[in-house]
Amino acid sequence: DIQMTQSPSSLSASVGDKVTITCRASQSIMHYLSWYQQKAGEAPKLLIYAASSLQSGVPSRFSGSGSGTDFTLTISNLQPEDFATYYCQQSYSTRLTFGPGTKVDIK
Amino acid sequence: EVQLVESGGGSVQPGGSLRLSCAASGFTFSTYWMQWVRQAPGKGLVWVSRINSDASDTSYADSVEGRFTISRDNAKNTLYLQMNSLRAEDTAVYFCVRIAVSGSADYWGQGTLVTVSS
Numbered sequence: 001d002i003q004m005t006q007s008p009s010s011l012s013a014s015v016g017d018k019v020t021i022t023c024r025a026s027q028s029i030m031h032y033l034s035w036y037q038q039k040a041g042e043a044p045k046l047l048i049y050a051a052s053s054l055q056s057g058v059p060s061r062f063s064g065s066g067s068g069t070d071f072t073l074t075i076s077n078l079q080p081e082d083f084a085t086y087y088c089q090q091s092y093s094t095r096l097t098f099g100p101g102t103k104v105d106i107k
Numbered sequence: 108e109v110q111l112v113e114s115g116g117g118s119v120q121p122g123g124s125l126r127l128s129c130a131a132s133g134f135t136f137s138t139y140w141m142q143w144v145r146q147a148p149g150k151g152l153v154w155v156s157r158i159n160s161d162a163s164d165t166s167y168a169d170s171v172e173g174r175f176t177i178s179r180d181n182a183k184n185t186l187y188l189q190m191n192s193l194r195a196e197d198t199a200v201y202f203c204v205r206i207a208v209s210g211s212a213d214y215w216g217q218g219t220l221v222t223v224s225s
Contacts, residue, residue: 001169034211036152043202043218044152049211087152091210094166096142096154 002026002090006099012107019075021102023088028068032092035064035073038101039084047086048073078104109133109214111203116219123193123223129186129203129216137161137181140206143188145199146218153199156188157206171197193223 003026013019023033035048046055048064051071061076075082083106088099115127127143142157156167156177165177176189186203200218207213 032210034209036212038152043215044212045215046207046211046213049207049209049213053209055211055213085151089152089154089212091206094157095168096157096210098144098152098154101151 001095002029002093002097004088004090004097004099006086006088006102008102009100010103010105012105013078014107015078015080017078019078019082019104021073021086021104023066023071023073023099025069025071025090025092029090029092031067032090033064033066033071034089034091035062036087036089037082037084038087044087075104109205111205111214111216113201113203113216113219116201116221118222118224119193120225121194121223124189124191125193125221127188127190127201127203127219127221131184131186131203131205134205136179136184141177141179141186142204142206142212143177143186144202144204144212144215145197145221146202147196147199150199155201158186190221193221195223197221198223 031051033051036044038044052064085101085103110132112130143155158177174192178187202218203216204212205214
């Protein structure tokens with residue numbers, strides 16, 4: 001199975017900050033990478049698909065980049081509603097895998 | 108509006124069985140691949156299983172292979188997960204998830220809690 005790692009596992013930031021989360025795959029997954037946001041007690045929400053495409057309705061302060069094995073989620077101008085846990089997921093393999101998550105909390 | 112509504116969760120003893128259902132509406136269910144994703148209390152997301160649109164192909168995580176069976180009834184717009192030989196480590200919220208053409212999980216149900224305990 002393709003293993004996904006994320007760094008950092010958690011971070012503290014302030015409203016207005018720029019935040020960068022990294023996701024790495026154990027082998028090339030081309031551009032088959034998605035990012036999700038999950039708030040406590042809620043289902044995850046799709047933010048980015050195909051590594052860099054913004055899901056409809058998601059604010060433009062969210063962006064994704066990367067291909068192959070290394071990917072990045074960037075949140076520019078962090079807003080209060082962005083404090084949550086973020087997960088990456090690969091869909092290159094038929095056996096899908098998620099990263100362990102990155103928790104973004106208030107500094 | 109796309110809706111995915113899970114049901115069938117509950118408490119069961121180790122070794123027992125449960126069948127989860129997911130009622131889909133607001134889209135052409137028969138044309139989408141679907142999956143189950145679970146989340147143990149306080150833990151991350153874990154992919155469980157996926158099924159293609161006509162149910163001709165399925166895939167499972169190693170941790171559930173041979174114990175869980177994913178299926179679907181396109182006439183009833185319903186996805187299922189039959190869970191047998193349940194273990195304590197299967198305790199989790201189980202989400203029904205639609206797979207978009209891109210491979211991403213674009214719609215999620217609210218989840219149903221499965222608790223395996225003696």
